[in-house]
Amino acid sequence: MEPAIEIVGVTKRFRRHTEPNKSIKERLLYFRKNEVKEFDALHDIDLEVAQGETIGLLGHNGSGKSTLLKCIAGTIRPTSGEIRVRGRMAAMLELGAGFHPDLTGRENVFLNGSILGFSREHVTRIFDEIVAFAELEEFIDQQVKYYSSGMYARLGFAVAVNLEPDVLLVDEVLAVGDENFQRKCLERVRRFQTEGRTIVLVTHSPDQVIQLCDRALVLDHGHSLHVGDTAEAVRVFRHALHASSGSTDPVLAEAAAAAAGGALRIAGATATADDGSDTVQPGDGVTIELRYVAADLVPSARARIVITTHDGVQMLNASTFDLLGHDLEALDGAGSVRFRIDRLPFLDGSYRVGLVLQDPSETFQYDQDLEACTFDVFSGRPIIGRVELDIEVEHSTGQRTP
Amino acid sequence: MTAATPERHEPSARRSHYEVRENRTVAPGFLQRGRRIWEYRELLGSLTRRELKIKYKDSILGFLWTLLNPLLYLVVFSIVFAVLLRTDVPLYGVFLLSGLLAWTMFSTGVTGATISITGNGPLVQKVWFPREILPLSAIGAALINFFFQFVVLVIALVVFQRAPAWEYLPLLIPALAVTVLWSAALGIVLSAVNVHYRDVQHFLELVFLAWFWLTPIVYQFDLVGDLLAERGITDRLAMLNPMIPVVTTFQRVIYNPTHEIGTQAAANFDFLLGRSGMWYLENLAISGAMAAVVLVIGVKIFGKLEADLGEEL
Numbered sequence: 001m002e003p004a005i006e007i008v009g010v011t012k013r014f015r016r017h018t019e020p021n022k023s024i025k026e027r028l029l030y031f032r033k034n035e036v037k038e039f040d041a042l043h044d045i046d047l048e049v050a051q052g053e054t055i056g057l058l059g060h061n062g063s064g065k066s067t068l069l070k071c072i073a074g075t076i077r078p079t080s081g082e083i084r085v086r087g088r089m090a091a092m093l094e095l096g097a098g099f100h101p102d103l104t105g106r107e108n109v110f111l112n113g114s115i116l117g118f119s120r121e122h123v124t125r126i127f128d129e130i131v132a133f134a135e136l137e138e139f140i141d142q143q144v145k146y147y148s149s150g151m152y153a154r155l156g157f158a159v160a161v162n163l164e165p166d167v168l169l170v171d172e173v174l175a176v177g178d179e180n181f182q183r184k185c186l187e188r189v190r191r192f193q194t195e196g197r198t199i200v201l202v203t204h205s206p207d208q209v210i211q212l213c214d215r216a217l218v219l220d221h222g223h224s225l226h227v228g229d230t231a232e233a234v235r236v237f238r239h240a241l242h243a244s245s246g247s248t249d250p251v252l253a254e255a256a257a258a259a260a261g262g263a264l265r266i267a268g269a270t271a272t273a274d275d276g277s278d279t280v281q282p283g284d285g286v287t288i289e290l291r292y293v294a295a296d297l298v299p300s301a302r303a304r305i306v307i308t309t310h311d312g313v314q315m316l317n318a319s320t321f322d323l324l325g326h327d328l329e330a331l332d333g334a335g336s337v338r339f340r341i342d343r344l345p346f347l348d349g350s351y352r353v354g355l356v357l358q359d360p361s362e363t364f365q366y367d368q369d370l371e372a373c374t375f376d377v378f379s380g381r382p383i384i385g386r387v388e389l390d391i392e393v394e395h396s397t398g399q400r401t402p
Numbered sequence: 403m404t405a406a407t408p409e410r411h412e413p414s415a416r417r418s419h420y421e422v423r424e425n426r427t428v429a430p431g432f433l434q435r436g437r438r439i440w441e442y443r444e445l446l447g448s449l450t451r452r453e454l455k456i457k458y459k460d461s462i463l464g465f466l467w468t469l470l471n472p473l474l475y476l477v478v479f480s481i482v483f484a485v486l487l488r489t490d491v492p493l494y495g496v497f498l499l500s501g502l503l504a505w506t507m508f509s510t511g512v513t514g515a516t517i518s519i520t521g522n523g524p525l526v527q528k529v530w531f532p533r534e535i536l537p538l539s540a541i542g543a544a545l546i547n548f549f550f551q552f553v554v555l556v557i558a559l560v561v562f563q564r565a566p567a568w569e570y571l572p573l574l575i576p577a578l579a580v581t582v583l584w585s586a587a588l589g590i591v592l593s594a595v596n597v598h599y600r601d602v603q604h605f606l607e608l609v610f611l612a613w614f615w616l617t618p619i620v621y622q623f624d625l626v627g628d629l630l631a632e633r634g635i636t637d638r639l640a641m642l643n644p645m646i647p648v649v650t651t652f653q654r655v656i657y658n659p660t661h662e663i664g665t666q667a668a669a670n671f672d673f674l675l676g677r678s679g680m681w682y683l684e685n686l687a688i689s690g691a692m693a694a695v696v697l698v699i700g701v702k703i704f705g706k707l708e709a710d711l712g713e714e715l
Contacts, residue, residue: 070712072425073529074423074425075528075530075711076711076712076713077425077426077708078425078427080427081426083424083426084424085423085425089423091528091530093527093529094528097524098524098529100452100456102455102459103452103455103459107452110448111448114447114448114449115525115529115531117531119444120448143459
């Protein structure tokens with residue numbers, strides 16, 4: 001059987017103007033001064049994806065995984081190399097991309113379907129299924145500008161998966177919506193797999209790769225580090241992550257983040273226990289610091305912190321809005337957000353800290369790192385569970401029934 | 403993959419429709435682009451509908467606004483030119499609209515097309531489809547609007563009991579085709595250039611303002627024709643403005659100055675009346691040929707700029 005996707009020697013070179021000059025006048029004025037930096041967002045990538053296979057593209061921020069996905073989707077053209085995709089493809093690079101706020105849900109479903117290349121007749125046939133999946137029966141004839149961000153995401157996902165493409169491209173979108181919807185998405189992705197459809201999943205969550213993928217490609221600074229077995233991929237990915245964070249000079253990291261573009265980026269994160277290590281005694285405090293870089297002034301944003309156990313249970317998922325009652329304001333240049341947890345009631349284990357920078361409506365994410373840093377809780381006691389409970393144990397003995 | 407799978411999906415490779423999509427270094431050629439657009443014609447229709455729907459969303463009169471615009475022109479210009487300026491063009495409002503509607507289609511089409519890619523940033527960054535669809539849908543919307551506004555003109559003809567020039571009527575088809583061709587030729591290339599240089603959309607406003615007054619819409623082509631004739635220059639030279647063949651054709655057919663023959667006003671239309679259908683057709687052919695050349699070059703430039711559209715936005 002012919003492969004669903006063939007990627008041969010794909011390189012994507014970006015030219016970054018140090019300051020994007022958008023008008024002719026500015027371009028003429030700064031023609032010489034404007035230094036142009038070239039870098040390879042992707043360097044000579046080869047990949048073959050078999051039909052029915054689920055492949056994960058794993059890498060940290062700026063590794064080129066999203067660029068590769070965009071090349072597969074066709075929204076950007078590689079500088080050299082070739083990509084061939086067989087079959088009908090639906091790209092979920094962003095849920096509800098192409099929804100127009102002034103149109104109703106119904107109109108947007110049809111529009112989105114035709115944007116993804118499916119006929120009106122095809123969409124009509126599966127329209128009810130889409131609406132049912134999104135659980136929006138009552139709201140489908142309302143303009144989507146009145147939708148909540150969750151409803152918006154649900155409809156976007158419902159359109160893309162119910163169109164039943166042969167090849168589905170997914171970019172981190174499984175991380176949106178409430179828990180219920182996330183589970184539903186995952187179930188749908190699983191059904192997709194059993195139906196023999198091809199999925200390309202971009203993620204920086206090793207767990208998702210292990211759970212969902214048959215194979216994985218690990219990218220680091222545009223280079224392919226590993227293609228194949230998922231367990232090995234996760235090991236390579238972790239290693240690359242440590243290698244890059246180990247040598248991180250904060251100034252360099254921030255410059256790199258700024259160069260990667262985008263208004264607001266996560267430049268780094270650390271979790272520090274009160275004694276300065278990354279191992280916390282139960283009941284001790286821990287400080288999680290998120291460092292960000294804003295290329296331009298961002299008037300307001302939200303930072304979200306998600307702490308999960310190694311087996312994926314969320315111990316905490318809260319935004320700065322939830323915690324402070326207002327949003328972060330006037331983010332400009334380099335800055336940091338510190339989350340200080342006074343007494344950490346977790347039991348022994350290693351914990352992952354995910355950080356997300358999003359806009360106040362929570363429809364748009366500036367940047368996210370689902371494994372921004374980690375910390376361990378270690379007491380040495382053999383108690384199993386999640387949280388430290390204040391347990392009093394009383395024992396009485398010596399009573400006998402007469 | 404479990405054996406218990408109830409119904410295994412058949413990849414479209416084994417259906418009648420087998421699509422291989424390629425993304426490679428080389429931009430696709432002109433004909434391949436044409437084929438792709440044809441494959442995505444349904445999207446072109448959807449986006450055109452979207453343009454029209456959004457324009458008057460949440461307004462009470464909705465689509466009626468499209469009709470009120472030419473109606474207002476008809477009334478206001480009739481009053482100003484016929485009553486105040488005492489023009490010797492009878493039924494001045496009808497004369498104006500005959501040329502104006504085609505011009506409006508052209509200028510709103512090109513303007514809409516120019517901002518179509520920058521205005522659909524998220525879409526262009528996230529989903530692939532032939533990018534030309536965006537400028538073409540803006541032009542499509544302008545064309546549909548034209549037809550609606552044309553209804554107003556037809557009603558005006560009925561009200562004033564003025565028949566169009568039936569024998570010249572078929573000329574409207576090539577005239578419309580040339581207008582659409584020019585809109586596409588300019589709109590496609592400008593939509594991509596505007597992503598890199600936002601000056602284009604502002605510059606365009608000025609260009610269209612000058613171009614409008616350089617086209618005989620408010621005044622008669624005779625004024626231009628006489629000017630050239632005095633200097634012994636052929637009136638073909640005026641056709642360097644590619645909208646003149648379109649506008650004069652519309653005026654000849656719709657306004658139909660035949661009605662003025664024998665009156666004093668006929669002197670205003672010596673040129674339009676004195677030319678055969680062939681003259682109009684040849685002018686349109688010249689204009690169309692120029693448009694075709696611009697279109698081919700424009701699409702070539704578009705192909706080059708298209709590679710990084712998603713990044714430059």
